[in-house]
Amino acid sequence: MKTKLLHVPAPPILLLRNYANDCIRQSKVFSFTMRNYLYLCKYNNKLTKEFKKGDLEIVLATMNRDSLDFLIPMFPFCHFSEFPILIINQTTEKKLLVSDFPSVRIVNSFEKALSKSRNLSLQNAIGQIILLTDDDEVFKEDFENTILEAHNNYPEAVSICFAIEDSQGFLFKKYPEKPKLQLNNLDIFSVLSIEISLKTKSLHQFNTKFDTDFGLGSSFSMGEEAIFLSDLKKQQQNIIIVPTVIASHPAVSTDDKLNLEQRYYIQGAFLTRVAKNHYQKLLFLKLFFDLKQNRIQINQVYTALKNAKRGKLAYLQINK
Secondary structure, three states: OOOOOOOOOOOHHHHHHHOOHHHHHHHHHHHOHHHHHHHHHHHHOOOOOOOOOOEEEOOOEEEEOHHHHHHHHOOOOOOOHHHHHHEEEEOOOOOOOOOOOOOEEEEEOOOOOHHHHOOOHHHOOOOOOOOEEEOOOOOEEEEEEHHHHHHHOOOOOOEEEEEOOOOOEEEEOOOOOEEEOOOOHHHHHHHHHHEEEEHHHHHHHHHHHHOHHHHHOOOOOOHHHHHHHHHHHHHHOOEEEEEEEEEOOOOOOOOOHHHHHHHHHHHHHHHHHHOOHHHHHHHHHHHHHHHHHOOHHHHHHHHHHHHHHHHHHHHHHHOO
């Protein structure tokens, strides 16, 4: 007795992966509804992996370098030349950085300030995705795959922010337990620049830049990354957090080096820049969290408010 083989066709979703450019022909093979057919065709780009190895470019800010040796400890698992890298070296004409590696490009800039360095990165980047980087990070071995996979999984996201740990292996801060697809202002205000990856096509489309009044070497030495992301959000661009660790970084931050007067001076300017109409609300929210976390004492509140007002007025004076 011959056994009759039953032919069970593959689900349409799988065939669409193999015949991505032939949706119409696939629709005739199976009797699924026109509504399902249109849905599958519309979201076919989500079935096809868009980004691959080499599409990620590491854009790195540094100062006064004349050798690429500082890159060696950043990549403990391979040679740095295996990755596309753009280095913005803020330096002098007597101390230039050069590269003998085609994958490592150099821009020697004679301007100072971190935001200006970041803007040069955006202007000169050629990768489809860029990762903002400092010169004292140490990458995880799978960091590239982590970033590419996230951008493939969330193609609508212009910016995906990842997790960073300190040199001891502890997380820099409290991250969400799973990807967070809707960020509020507090989420954005706590993002570090070295957590940020960006799709360059969207950046060029909207001409988004870092505010050069903020960041190391500028009038206000913090807040440039939060302002940048806030500007993206105001342009209705999607920003998400994928809490996978991609690198480690020394724990000391700019904020740790500032006293209370300096911190609130910058906060006053920052909140005026990003949320002028909600300045009072956000300032008191900042005070509440600092009091709760014992970063300031109740008898320091007046000093904090006074210096925040100074920062607000200084920012308005610069930009009048």
